Amino acid sequence: MSDKMNVESFNLDHTKVKAPYLRLADIKTGEHGDTIHKYDMRICQPNQGHMAMPALHSLEHLLAEMSRNHSDKVVDISPMGCQTGFYWAMINHDDYDAMLELLEKTLQDVLEATEVPACNETQCGWAASHSLEGAKEVARGFLAKRDEWTQVFA
Template identity: 70%
Template sequence: MTKKLNVESFNLDHTIVKAPFVRLAGVKEGQNGDVIHKYDVRFKQPNKEHMEMPALHSLEHLMAENIRNHCDKIVDVSPMGCQTGFYVTVINHDNYDEILDILEKTLNDVLAAEEVPACNEVQCGWAASHSLEGAKELAQQMIAKRSEWTEIF
């Protein structure tokens, strides 16, 4: 038996999940009653495939900017270091089905994008590492499997 670690995803058996999926990865309640929900939005099968950095980076910019047009409860959109997905964090919003719809709308925004927001040296820490075409390809692949997002294992 492996020792339980502090990071929720380190306790997830990555060999049995089936990407793509959207999984509630954690819930935290703050001292004032606010509730944070963290979702694991997995684009690629762990340890089998990954997103290339320029595409992942552009997808991060596009998702982070556009998701807020569909929900004012977004706290953050963060890429996973393993390059297989993102964490989407929301505050005081616990409707899983609505999160799926928000993600789908956001990915459709990616497909319609003509440029990557904040893709310059003033607004981005590695502006040379972007691919709008790659981000669109990742979004299209994820949308194509929309019916599978709730099947985690």
């Protein structure tokens, strides 16, 4: 890999990172001064593990809904196609420690959830593909390694 690519994560050496972690991946500034901070929430070690799709899908719904109970700065939470984590887009939110706290609070909410939000054919494009227990298992595992979240590289 010699040429820099347009996508930030394509320039990241996935063989050198050590999941789990939360990494500030990019900052974009809009024409009016607003900033978008994109965080890489890596749950599984790249090329060694991945989340099962029903668990990932449910965790996406839970994170998207529950994170907004703790912050009005959440723009989007998007699953990675490789199924190893999520991207969090935050507007005008440049406090990494507060981001860690937001993530922790949201994952604690996931553990207390009794249902997956918007898990029906009216509100979801593939409502049959969900697992609340799978999402909780992923959240539990990530929370158990809370002290590792700030260390991105091995």
